[in-house]
Amino acid sequence: MIAALYQHFLDHPEVCTDTRRIAKGSVFFALKGPNFDANAFAAEALYKGAALAVVDDPSVVKDDRYFLVEDVLKALQDLARHHRDQLKIPVIGLTGSNGKTTTKELINVVLSTRYLTVATHGNLNNHIGVPLTILSIKPEHEMAIVEMGANHVGEIALLSSIAKPSHGLITNIGKAHLEGFGGIEGVIRGKSELYQHLIQCNGVVWINSHSHELSNMAKRFEAPLMYPDNGDYYHCELVGVEPFLKVKNEEGDLIQTQLTGKYNFDNIASAMAIGKYFEVTPAAMATAIANYSPQNMRSQIIERGSNTIILDAYNANPDSMAAALENLSLQNAQRKVVVLGDMMELGEDCDKEHRNLGHILNDMKPDTVFLCGEFVRITHEEVADSFYFNDRKGLMEHLQTHPIKDSLILIKASRSIGLEQVVDHL
Template identity: 35%
Template sequence: MKLKLREVIQAISGTVVPARVSDESIYGISTDSRKIGQGELFIPLVGEQYDGHDYIINVIQKGAVASLWNRSKSIPEGITIPLILVEDTLKALQELARYYRNKVNPKVVGVTGSNGKTTTKDLIASVLSTHYRVHKTKGNYNNHIGVPLTLLNMPEDTEVAVIEMGMNNRGEIEILTQIAYPDLAVITNIGESHLEFLKTRENIAAAKLEITKGLKENGILILNGDEPLLRTAMEKLDSSYHVIWVGSETGNDRFPIEIRQNLNDVQFRHSSGEEYSLPLLGVHNVINGLMAIEVGIQLGVPLSKIKEGLKHPDLTSMRLEKTITKNGSTLINDAYNASPTSMRASLQILTTFRQYQKRIAILGDMFELGEQAEYYHQEIGQLCASLKLDLLVTTGQLGRLIASSAIEHGMEKRHVYHFENVDEIAPFINQHSDPDSIILVKASRGMHLERVVQQLLS
């Protein structure tokens, strides 16, 4: 990005100190004093345990050309760069991102949902990259700080921006969508994530549909038509959007006719009759693929390029990543995050690979389920028993409920193990697996099961 300092001041209605400044150019934005670069604007944010204003001298030494500054904060001596005074540096960050989004003026695709939004975002970006200059959300930059930073890091020649939007509570998606101002919006599904805060799936659906608050008039809204809550909610919305329902059932506008899960990919026929291939595991990813196809079609990408994009996506790590362990076992690394919906889908994948003699699941706690946490973990245990897994390994306080429920529903005790210490899991698995084994690793991010993955691979 490139902005003039005066442009920034005007965009956020700031007051500059000293009053007279040269019209310098800004070549980047950073909220992290450790990563600030030469010629960048520093935006000091304030959190419960940190205050970016404390590091102003550090960022000056590293080459920052200017910094935002909260009016309520005293200005230390020795400041040699312009400070732009604002009431709230976070809100100023968001205002600047909105300004820059409008200045670059790309088509914007907003993606949200309880599960699958990152994979869907990656697939959409891959499809569109075959035809446009595309900028997409990196990693987990999908919140009230990450979305503005994603937009501000957008190259000036960007033609399409694919922006992932996450949330924990009501009102958060509304803020993000009114910054990104999408032309197309995608809601992948409504799951159980965030029940701790939102209490019901109906509330989750309402929170996800906040994405329409910033959707342009006559914009395109692509929804999971297999989710009754979305259909019910849409009946109550007075909207001018062009709604397209995508799902597995034939009552949707777009659906798969035939699905074939292979060892390294999933192939399917679109309801239009076109054949597609995804290098992903899990039939559930077909719906994510269908949504990416629809975005491509709506933005005029030729079908041949859509197919090419789906075959070679640049995917975020630790999402159904298939690798080989040091003892030759096949490992499915899905340790980035977990909810009951995604846990069920990942476990079902184990049943599709019948060429393996031993199917092993390493599972941990699923977070943010509130009062229903015990129920959903016990439900996963019951599913493990019904799938007749050869070995179930759990960790975490709630993971113990998965293990006990699996035993209660018929899984033999000698096939179920629970570990309090995550670092004890890999040595155990190495003793109980071989090249004829397939291993799934899945839990919420805070369980750090990526450590198990690293130990199995190294």
């Protein structure tokens, strides 16, 4: 069945899962979700120009433009596995608790100076996004960078079985998705599934020697490529943090980046260690790193009137929240303001971690603290003089009537809180 489906894919090498974005001549996969069944939209996909509709509901099949399978999601994943088996290029698998997408983008800009690369689009890093990334690899591509996300044990193993990375990196291990993983030990087990795959296939692994957990994992490998400390496979240094990071590379050259936050140093070092392995010149790496500008609410710097905003509202967990606040404390600004929202998926640690956030804020002493969401009510109890709002609407109304001026403002929360909408009210 997969061989026949693969022939259709070779004839029409573009895959689509959304009838709102049908490309002419594409193969449409009728996936199911909690609140939808795309089998019902297969005819619409064909009407809009799809060449084939892969479905698992026999009742919707009308002609030979429908390809009936037992399970559409499994067919998508199996098709990606089959396509991966035909590819003879390096595939770099990337996971971690924080910094995955930024690191992936940095690796891509570095490697693309020498190779024709393909990388995960945005953060499409789950059981659907990874197959779509693999299926986007064309014959002309020379290298792929595949981001893999997870919120429970076993998911990285599944994604590794699809992407079959030949090379791999874990950015870090932290307190992310604790609810799904069942605690930090579950996070370690889950993320290490990438390295288990690489051990089995005799792959290449880069390991950040700054991380105790990752350094322990290095003992499983015969020759892990360590970075960024002196004496490691690749060495670089952080020499400045305000307002953007300044890095000294292995050759001693200074690179002025457009990235803020010490936490981004490890992401930069990862990209340069991988660039060295694939023989990208130091000059090309330096230019690529210097020219990279973060987008999509990941440590994004926005100038708004007399204020400078650090928009870091794509996601948040206890480790990334603490790192963002540490970065703010290192900046030289007349006034420092924080606008923080809930950290999601913390399970039984939720109250403890939001209370601890209050302790961090008390130690840091920003000029003004705004808190928005359900769980940060506990943070508000810890931080005297903080402003609390249970939703964005109340927060935005307050900001309109009490405008902030001449301030450095950090905005950070889990994605579902939607704090990026606050920017237009500053």
